[in-house]
Amino acid sequence: MDKITCNFVVNGSAEEVSFPPNRTLLHMLREDLLFHGVREGCSHGECGSCNVILDGKLVNACLILAAEADGLEILTVEGMADGEDLHPIQQAFVDESGMQCGACTTGMILSTKNLLDANPDPSREEIKDALAGNFCRCTGYAKIFESVEAAAETMKGGQQ
Amino acid sequence: MVVFYRRMPRFEYLKPQRFEDVLELLADGTPNRYRVFAGGTDLMDQLKQRKIDVPETVIDLKGLAELDFIDFDKSSGLRIGALTTVTDVANSPEIDQHYSALAQGAREIASIQIQNRATITGNICNAVSSADSAPPLLALGAEVVCATGKGERSIKIEDFFTGPGETVLQPDELVKEIKLPPPTKGSNSVYLKLAPRGRMDLAWIGVAVWAEISAGKFTEVRIGLGAAAPTPIRTPKAEAALRGAEVSQKNIEAAAALASGEAKPRENSFRAGGEYRHMMVEVLVKRALTQLAG
Numbered sequence: 186m187d188k189i190t191c192n193f194v195v196n197g198s199a200e201e202v203s204f205p206p207n208r209t210l211l212h213m214l215r216e217d218l219l220f221h222g223v224r225e226g227c228s229h230g231e232c233g234s235c236n237v238i239l240d241g242k243l244v245n246a247c248l249i250l251a252a253e254a255d256g257l258e259i260l261t262v263e264g265m266a267d268g269e270d271l272h273p274i275q276q277a278f279v280d281e282s283g284m285q286c287g288a289c290t291t292g293m294i295l296s297t298k299n300l301l302d303a304n305p306d307p308s309r310e311e312i313k314d315a316l317a318g319n320f321c322r323c324t325g326y327a328k329i330f331e332s333v334e335a336a337a338e339t340m341k342g343g344q345q
Numbered sequence: 346m347v348v349f350y351r352r353m354p355r356f357e358y359l360k361p362q363r364f365e366d367v368l369e370l371l372a373d374g375t376p377n378r379y380r381v382f383a384g385g386t387d388l389m390d391q392l393k394q395r396k397i398d399v400p401e402t403v404i405d406l407k408g409l410a411e412l413d414f415i416d417f418d419k420s421s422g423l424r425i426g427a428l429t430t431v432t433d434v435a436n437s438p439e440i441d442q443h444y445s446a447l448a449q450g451a452r453e454i455a456s457i458q459i460q461n462r463a464t465i466t467g468n469i470c471n472a473v474s475s476a477d478s479a480p481p482l483l484a485l486g487a488e489v490v491c492a493t494g495k496g497e498r499s500i501k502i503e504d505f506f507t508g509p510g511e512t513v514l515q516p517d518e519l520v521k522e523i524k525l526p527p528p529t530k531g532s533n534s535v536y537l538k539l540a541p542r543g544r545m546d547l548a549w550i551g552v553a554v555w556a557e558i559s560a561g562k563f564t565e566v567r568i569g570l571g572a573a574a575p576t577p578i579r580t581p582k583a584e585a586a587l588r589g590a591e592v593s594q595k596n597i598e599a600a601a602a603l604a605s606g607e608a609k610p611r612e613n614s615f616r617a618g619g620e621y622r623h624m625m626v627e628v629l630v631k632r633a634l635t636q637l638a639g
Contacts, residue, residue, distance in 0.1 A: 206358035253360075
C-alpha cells in the first residue's frame, strides 16, 4: 500500500495530504489534518457524527475514502464560525441548550446547515426528516429541534 | 458472537477515467483482485465489517462522468446512468411525475447523507431483498443494461436477482444504465414501505404497484415485493388475476390475497416473522391498488 497524495480545500484552505489508499475521509480529516469536530460514532453511516459537506453535499465521512474526495471542497464544523463569532446555527445550539454530551452536535449542526440552506423556514416535521440521519445518544431531541427553529428564526432576520 | 469491526482492511485504490479501462481491468478474472464501487455506502461498510472478501484493489467508478445522467423521453422512456445518485432520482420532477413509485422508493433509502452518495444501480447490485428501489423497478418493468469487453446485454429486472446479495452479473460485467419503458396512458404507480422507523429502517415489507386503468378495468398490472422473499420478486398470479378485471374492491382484495400467497418470507427473522410478513403483503398490496384505483 504505497501512499497516495491528494489535494483538498478544507474550510477554505488548500491542503495537500499523503495517506494510504484505505484511509477514510473521516480519518484523514481527524488524524492527518486534526479537524476533531469530525467524529467517529457508529462508523457505519447510521449516526451522522462524521458529517461533512463535500462539494456542497451533506455526506458521512466514515463511508468515503479520502482518495474519493481528491480535488474537492470540504466543510467541517470548524469552518462554520467567522473568527470568534459563532455561526447563527452554532449560537442557537448554545442558547437553546441543543446538546448534552456534545458527541452528536457537530453533525447536527452540519445537517441543520444543509436543511436551512435549502429551506429557510422548515416545519417541525421537515426538521425531524432532515435530522433522521443524526443520532443523539442522550436522546435530547426536543432541545435540538428547538435549536434548529431558533437558528432559522435568526437567519431569516438577515443575521448571518 | 458479534464482531464489531470499525477499521478498514488494506487495499489499493484506482479511479479509471474511461469505461473501456474499467472493462479491461475486470476482464482480468482473478478472484478478489478487483471490486468496483460507485457511492461506496454499502461497500465501505461491508469492508469494515469483513462481510465480503477483501479485494486487492477497489475501483472507483466516479471517474466515468458520462454514466451520471437521467434521460427522459416521452416516446422512448427513462434511462438512469449507473452513477446517478439516489438524491438525483428522488428529486427528478420527471421521475416523480411519470415513475412515481421509483421517486417514492428513492426517498425511502436511508438518510440524506446516504442518498447524496448512494446510487440506484448500487442499490440493486447490492441485491438486498429489502432494497427500496427494487420493488418500484420491478413494478415499472425496468431492464438493466450491462457491458463487458465483448459487448452488451439487457437483463429484465425480475431475472437480475438470484439470491440474497447475489445477481446474474458476471465478474467481468459492469452495469451501464437502468432503462424503463415509456409511461402509458392511464397508468400510475406507487411504493409503500412498512418500516416502523421510517427511512432509516430497512423495509419490513416494501410493495410497489404499477397499474394501467382504462374504462373501469385494469388493463395491465405489475406488482413488486421487497423483503417478502430471498430476493425482490414479482407476483405473477395476482397480476394475472387483475389483467382485464373490473376495478372493484372485491377484485383488489382477491389479488392482494394471491400476492400474499406468492410471498416467501423467512419463517423467523429479527425484524418480523413470516406470518406477519404474509399478512402485511396483503394489506399493502390492497392499499396500493386502492390508491391507484383512486
